[in-house]
Amino acid sequence: MSRLSREQWASAALDALSSGGLAAVAVEPLATRLGTTKGSFYWHFGGREELVQAALQLWRQASTTSIIERLESGDAPASERLRQLFTQVFAPPARTDADLALLADADHPLVASALADVTEQRLGYITALFRELGFSPARARRRALLAYSTYLGQLQLLRTAPDLLPKHGPARTAYADDILAALLSDQPAKRA
Template identity: 55%
Template sequence: MVMVQRRARAPREDGAKRRLSARDWADAALTVIGEGGLAAVAVEPLATRLGATKGSFYWHFPHREALIEAALARWEEISTEAIITELEHEPDPERRLRRLFAEATAAAADDPLEVSLLATAAHPQVPAALGRVSERRIGYLAQLFTELGFPPDDARRRGLLAYTAYLGHTQLVHAVPRTLPADAERPGYLDSVIATLLRRD
């Protein structure tokens, strides 16, 4: 849920072509997906953006669809697996949950990538990645609620509710941000969300 910053590398100032990795291309593709959806992933504009040639692209990928696949795998890695790994350094599950919500909602406001990917869910390559990421995130949230003492079925329901709250927040922050609390009120709002999720009837 928390996004790692991706930056498309700028051309070298001396004008020389820099050797790009497949990861460079995937990161650049993610950036343009966030800016303009999957339709924005085109080889020539990406090459220009990276200060590279089309030959660099074809060295790493046979076609555009392979780049999209690599970008989706990269999104999976940096926005889910890397975040879960980082959170595991915190031993307290409630602190992990609070940190996850605070950082994820802040990142959602800065990066439209999630919204762009959800908007392109009908694209043949996107549903599988969305499915894997959603299941992993919900599973991790359910794990946190299990560690907090909730029975497995209840923990799973709470994990799903937490994830839908995150997705709803992400959609609103880009579509109608005025519906959400102001920055100064955000910590209290997030505390109330967590309190609702942790409520024991």
């Protein structure tokens, strides 16, 4: 049996969190699932809280930081980066389950802190895109809040009434495009 890495443990913890909430991040079941012992866990972590923190950091990287980095790696204009962002977040990746689970456990101090940090990172990025499109700082922040509120509303619909949302393909793209069109409906004219 090969030794598991810290990242493999964190990834398994994030998978457990995504499917069963914070309560599912338990060392013994994870060790069994990974085909290892609790000793492997204690080689990398001082306790469950440290594992939860590592899983939350992995979630932040996968669900926010890497998406922003990918969008910023090209030379697409802000409107296209917003469209790509909306198309991606309104066609949920696997990590959307983690967002749902974390929102359900938002009263836990570690989760609350991670959610606050990620929310601010996401809002900051969306605000910056609206600023690039010519919105004043205050209007850009309001538009970002509206966009993010729409995302959170979609997460709630995924939990309570998933059949209301378009599943994939052209209908999903049209849904994202309609949201973006509403958010850009009174975009300031570009200055030459």
